[in-house]
Amino acid sequence: xxxxLKIAARYLTASKAQTxxxxxxxxxxxxxxxxxxxxxxxxxxxxxxxxVGDISHITIEAETADPAILIEPQGQILAVVERGxxxxxxxxxxxxxxxxxxxxxxxxAVSPQINGAGFLTRGAQVxxxxxxxxxxxxxxxxxxxxxxxxDGVARLGAGLVVxxxxxxxxxxxxxxxxxxxxxxxxxxAVLTVSGIFQTGNGGMDQxxxxxxLSTARTLFAMPQGVTRIEIKLRDLNAADATAMRIRxxxxxxxxxxxxxxxxxxxxxxxxxxxxYFLKTFALITIVxxxxxxxxxSTYRRRPEIGIMRAMGAGxxxxxxxxxxxxxxxxxxxxxxxxxxxxxALLPFPTRDAFRxxxxxxxxxxxxxxxxxxxxxxxxxxxxxxxxxxxxxxxPVTAIGQ
Amino acid sequence: xxxxxxxxxLVKTFGTGEAATRVLRGLSLTLExxxxxxxxxxxxxxKSTLLTILGTLMKPSSGQxxxxxxxxxxxxxxxxxxxRNRHIGFVFQFHNLLPDFTxxxxxxxxxxxxxxxxxxxxxxxxxxxxxxxxxxxxxxxPTAKLSGGQKQRVAVARALMNGPELVLADEPTGNLDxxxxxxxxxxxxxxxxxxxxxxxxxxxxxxxxxLCRRQIVVGDGVVTG
Numbered sequence: 257x258x259x260x261l262k263i264a265a266r267y268l269t270a271s272k273a274q275t276x277x278x279x280x281x282x283x284x285x286x287x288x289x290x291x292x293x294x295x296x297x298x299x300x301x302x303x304x305x306x307x308v309g310d311i312s313h314i315t316i317e318a319e320t321a322d323p324a325i326l327i328e329p330q331g332q333i334l335a336v337v338e339r340g341x342x343x344x345x346x347x348x349x350x351x352x353x354x355x356x357x358x359x360x361x362x363x364x365a366v367s368p369q370i371n372g373a374g375f376l377t378r379g380a381q382v383x384x385x386x387x388x389x390x391x392x393x394x395x396x397x398x399x400x401x402x403x404x405x406x407d408g409v410a411r412l413g414a415g416l417v418v419x420x421x422x423x424x425x426x427x428x429x430x431x432x433x434x435x436x437x438x439x440x441x442x443x444x445a446v447l448t449v450s451g452i453f454q455t456g457n458g459g460m461d462q463x464x465x466x467x468x469l470s471t472a473r474t475l476f477a478m479p480q481g482v483t484r485i486e487i488k489l490r491d492l493n494a495a496d497a498t499a500m501r502i503r504x505x506x507x508x509x510x511x512x513x514x515x516x517x518x519x520x521x522x523x524x525x526x527x528x529x530x531x532y533f534l535k536t537f538a539l540i541t542i543v544x545x546x547x548x549x550x551x552x553s554t555y556r557r558r559p560e561i562g563i564m565r566a567m568g569a570g571x572x573x574x575x576x577x578x579x580x581x582x583x584x585x586x587x588x589x590x591x592x593x594x595x596x597x598x599x600a601l602l603p604f605p606t607r608d609a610f611r612x613x614x615x616x617x618x619x620x621x622x623x624x625x626x627x628x629x630x631x632x633x634x635x636x637x638x639x640x641x642x643x644x645x646x647x648x649x650x651p652v653t654a655i656g657q
Numbered sequence: 658x659x660x661x662x663x664x665x666x667l668v669k670t671f672g673t674g675e676a677a678t679r680v681l682r683g684l685s686l687t688l689e690x691x692x693x694x695x696x697x698x699x700x701x702x703x704k705s706t707l708l709t710i711l712g713t714l715m716k717p718s719s720g721q722x723x724x725x726x727x728x729x730x731x732x733x734x735x736x737x738x739x740x741r742n743r744h745i746g747f748v749f750q751f752h753n754l755l756p757d758f759t760x761x762x763x764x765x766x767x768x769x770x771x772x773x774x775x776x777x778x779x780x781x782x783x784x785x786x787x788x789x790x791x792x793x794x795x796x797x798x799p800t801a802k803l804s805g806g807q808k809q810r811v812a813v814a815r816a817l818m819n820g821p822e823l824v825l826a827d828e829p830t831g832n833l834d835x836x837x838x839x840x841x842x843x844x845x846x847x848x849x850x851x852x853x854x855x856x857x858x859x860x861x862x863x864x865x866x867x868l869c870r871r872q873i874v875v876g877d878g879v880v881t882g
Contacts, residue, residue: 257773258773258774259769259770259772259773259774259775260773262775266757266758267757270756270757559753560755560756562753563753563754563755564755564766564770565714565738566712566714566741566747567741567742567747567766567767567770567815568738568739568741568742568743568767568770568771568819569738569742569770570735570738570739571734571735571738573770651714652709652714652715655749655753
């Protein structure tokens with residue numbers, strides 16, 4: 257079939273302008289496919305990074321234990337059991353699990369925390385806050401606190417607190433000033449503001465106070481254990497599978513971020529579906545373009561096909577010549593379109609540098625191989641009809657044309 | 658000489674019903690191996706239809722046709738294609754070369770299509786044939802740059818490429834000037850003499866017909882002389 261390949265290549269090079277236009281048309285289709293892949297993928301990446309990039313991908317929270325019911329051996333007792341409200345639930349064996357969780361594939365950070373509620377008081381000003389006690393040195397393990405600092409540093413230690421910008425403004429606080437924090441357990445502590453952050457998330461900036469884990473132990477009277485373990489993954493899309501692995505490994509109730517993110521997932525799916533439609537239309541355009549051009553070529557070359565058949569070329573040979581033309585057009589168009597797409601995406605910022613207001617085009621999500629592969633397959637499929645039409649050419653009629 | 662091909666009671670009807678046209682009406686013909694025969698007859702007498710059937714490009718409506726002992730009526734398209742490639746060469750009135758290929762590429766086409774590639778042996782034979790046709794300086798010329806006579810000589814070389822037992826020529830000189838026509842016919846006669854290839858040449862030209870040792874006259878769908 258090497259000879260059929262030569263004939264196919266010769267037919268394409270014989271009409272250089274026509275072939276160039278055809279390849280350009282295919283390349284534009286592939287370019288659109290790649291551009292849409294990069295845009296949809298980049299957009300999804302951008303939305304996810306803005307919404308769940310700074311939250312825990314898997315969370316393990318202490319379960320509040322129900323008190324035991326004691327039933328008399330004789331007779332029956334109807335009892336209404338109310339969950340305990342005095343003690344804070346804790347993961348008392350957290351230290352045992354942490355090394356195991358750290359070793360799970362895909363886990364990049366683990367942050368044991370003690371969380372609770374409290375009040376920040378400065379003079380007559382009082383603000384309700386959500387207190388997060390994290391280990392010093394792991395301030396940015398889950399939320400990129402370092403990246404959001406607008407004043408001071410994200411350094412936690414004994415007697416230090418890091419506050420959101422809105423909260424600091426409400427209490428007229430600046431770095432270096434002190435503030436009183438009263439926990440929900442009634443424990444008071446006087447803390448010095450070591451840093452102020454602004455994430456852009458209203459709730460976080462207005463009501464979150466970060467303290468060290470040891471400070472949180474004192475505030476919430478929890479000498480051991482933690483209330484929550486937050487886990488960050490390399491690939492946030494692997495949260496479901498990784499949470500399942502952690503559950504199997506530790507027996508703890510590891511909850512992926514996707515639980516309770518139904519609306520976000522629906523929106524992302526809808527966006528992905530839109531992308532699929534657009535890419536499918538691009539492929540259909542390619543297939544129609546190749547099929548119509550090859551049909552035209554088949555009609556134009558009918559006399560030659562007739563001669564070939566008269567000289568002993570079988571129908572299979574003729575089919576192969578035209579299918580090969582389709583494959584070559586698909587390959588050339590696919591490669592050119594992929595190269596064009598890549599070059600066009602180069603000037604855009606990388607996924608790590610996406611900023612609000614810029615088009616989030618992710619060059620790594622161009623689906624280049626898929627685009628080339630589908631284009632070649634599409635072009636081959638598109639050429640089957642013209643090829644079969646060519647193979648059915650009656651040599652006597654064709655030669656007489 | 659032995660019979661190369663035997664055609665008996667060939668009938669060919671085009672169309673159906675009232676529009677049916679019977680072009681061959683029970684034509685019978687035998688060609689001996691090594692013959693050089695002219696096929697004569699007025700336009701519409703069935704010469705081209707007969708050549709098409711003998712070339713296995715078309716099947717008759719009825720009748721028998723055997724060549725080299727093979728029944729070519731019963732054979733399927735694949736078998737006929739292979740048979741045609743191996744045993745029959747064609748020369749058409751309008752040369753019918755592949756326009757995007759050189760003279761040599763056109764000549765070696767029948768061998769290359771059978772073998773799936775252009776072999777060195779095929780190229781060598783193709784060159785020899787072109788040299789023999791007086792086209793030594795046109796071997797790698799695009800066919801579009803050749804004159805009418807040169808194109809027809811390339812077509813003859815192509816017809817001979819696979820060493821066929823039979824070459825069917827339909828008005829091979831009909832589109833050429835007298836000098837070119839005689840040049841082509843001299844080459845055909847030389848090959849017939851030297852290689853024993855059988856030629857059946859359809860022509861209106863008596864001078865061309867006179868170069869052939871046998872004249873077959875077709876009229877009204879049958880051989881009349």
